[in-house]
Amino acid sequence: MRKEISRFIDNYFAEMVAGNAAVFAGAGLSVPAGFVDWRNLLRPLADDLDLDIDRETDLVAVAQFHVNAHGANRHKLHQAVIDALSADNPPTKNHELLARLPISTWWTTNYDKLIETSLKQAGKIVDVKTSVPQLANTRPRRDAIVYKMHGDVDHPSEAVVTRDDYERYELDRGTFLNALGGDLVSKTFLFLGFSFTDPNLDYVLSRLRLKFKADQRGHYAIFKKRSRLKGEDDDGFEYARIRQALVIEDLKRFNVKAVMIDDYAEITEILEELSRRYRRQSVFISASAASFEPWGEAAVFDFMRQLGKALIANSAKVATGLGAGVGNAIFTGALEQIMEAKAGHIEDFLAIRPFPNVIPDNAQRRAIWDRYRREIIHNTGIALFLFGNRDVQGTIKSASGMEKEFEIAKEEGLFLLPVGATGSTAKSLATKIANSDIDSKYLNQFLDLQKPTDDLLTLIGPIVELVTTIREGK
Incomplete structure (x- = not known):
């Protein structure tokens, strides 16, 4: 460019x-x-006057000539507007x-x-x-x-x-x-x-x-x-x-x-x-957890809360569906930062989109959830994937909803940022992104977020730094 x-x-x-x-x-x-453009809108009126519209430079005059020729009757002029633009x-x-x-x-x-x-x-x-x-x-x-x-x-x-x-x-x-x-x-x-x-x-x-x-x-x-x-x-x-x-x-x-x-x-x-650029000012966060190993529930909650605060503090807008287990923690941190900073309205920085659950029919619920996900993701530019596991009758499995959100985000052209260091589905999604899919100027930062860590809080700085760099197009 x-x-x-x-x-x-x-x-x-x-x-x-x-x-x-x-x-x-x-x-x-x-x-x-x-x-049609102005010239072609007036073409039939010019024909009425035996004028060549392609030779005319003053199109307002052509419209006036037509009205003059019809005794100030504007019916044909009005009809031309209707026919051309209705x-x-x-x-x-x-x-x-x-x-x-x-x-x-x-x-x-x-x-x-x-x-x-x-x-x-x-x-x-x-x-x-x-x-x-x-x-x-x-x-x-x-x-x-x-x-x-x-x-x-x-x-x-x-x-x-x-x-x-x-x-x-x-x-x-x-x-x-x-x-x-x-x-x-x-x-x-x-x-x-x-x-x-x-x-x-x-x-x-x-x-x-x-x-x-x-x-x-x-x-x-x-x-x-x-x-x-x-x-x-x-x-x-x-x-x-x-x-x-x-x-x-x-x-x-x-x-x-x-x-x-x-x-x-x-x-x-x-x-x-x-x-x-505008969409990348908003970060979609896909996160869920039923198992908090190996860090423990308190550590995961603290990480999510501190991440929410840090993203808002760096002027990002956060959009989230309040994923099971950890969604409220990211919301809490974001809200705390907005209220403490008093820098604007809550809706200027935070878009909360909890999923509707009281839909008895399973097929109908899935269809509504799919449209809902697409609407949320369509208005964002960066997709952050964290953790991603669920409890199915006592067995911990991958989060299928996160996998669907990843595919939608990919279709919508978002910058995909699964943090493999948080494990579970986020880790498996990171392996789907080839190094060639990441702009070389972001690659090292992206790879750093895939390394295992004993302290989740050490991920906050690198995540926020990479999100900020992407948002600013640096």
Whole structure:
């Protein structure tokens, strides 16, 4: 990955973790989902006017021309919006990756529902704003707010499309501009699929530039380097390339930094890296024990409690299903550290997911447990496996649940960290990981955690150090 992109990821990730990240989505984000861009949305209207939409540069004017030609009747315009965008197309992978990130502020000029759909599918409570009156209302316990500043496909008569609409925008929907201005001051935006030809955004950015001058907050926009289109001659390609460079240079006036990519697939790679880093801030702990040999129950409990405290003290978020025998000890230590440090809310550092047991039907219980495990693990990035044994009618056996969690974590791409020194299933899982599966920069630390020990407490430092190194991507 190029240094420019790596630097952007570092900076934007820091803003995400701090709760300061926002996204502004343009039509380019929706096109891969099967929706048309602005040009193709207006194509049938241009045909009505005997215009070649591919030769037009002012698409807002084309929409206005069509309304003018029909005596201010907007029916065909509204129908074009409905026909082009009302399909129930599923969100793209990029939408899904974005929705999983800790981003609570979303802006878009798109009319489709891909953003709010992807956020809901990610289990988030979404507050959608498509009209001025909605700005005064707040949905309880919302996780994300989506400002659809040009309207929504369900209300095409209110969509901002024509030049008349843009000229009246400050009068009719000016509160959106004020809200956007506030977010551009307090949030770091990532512009995706946006061409920076919208006059409303230009108006807001210009006001902020004049007001804050050299103190403007920095933002980012991803651009694909202009490549030659099919059938494009040398002059046409050179002209487009020069114009893109000038647009990018002009954005510097608004402190918007361009992140250049060679192919749209790189956007997915960037979002996957942001997702991986975010997930690795959370550690899934799989642990259970019915036998505490050779250390004894008190020593095992103390180890788990001290490990929980140490992980939280080093800013990791702990997710656990409270495994039998030892789960409460890890929870106790984590909770103690959170309450002592008073550094935030309990849910900011601890995700407790005890398994539902009162399900009489065995097959149904197993099916629910499998889905439950997958949901917990999907939201984490490091999987820590400790001990792993159970009592079956007086006989100590391996923990089959831990083995299933290992396989799920492997499928989900987590960093697998079985601590073989704790014995039982954790030890057998460690043997399944070939040295080639571990990044060489972590290998020695990983191997140290597989060596037998008489004192479990000596494992805490190395475990926390390795988890911290992985989380920070060092």
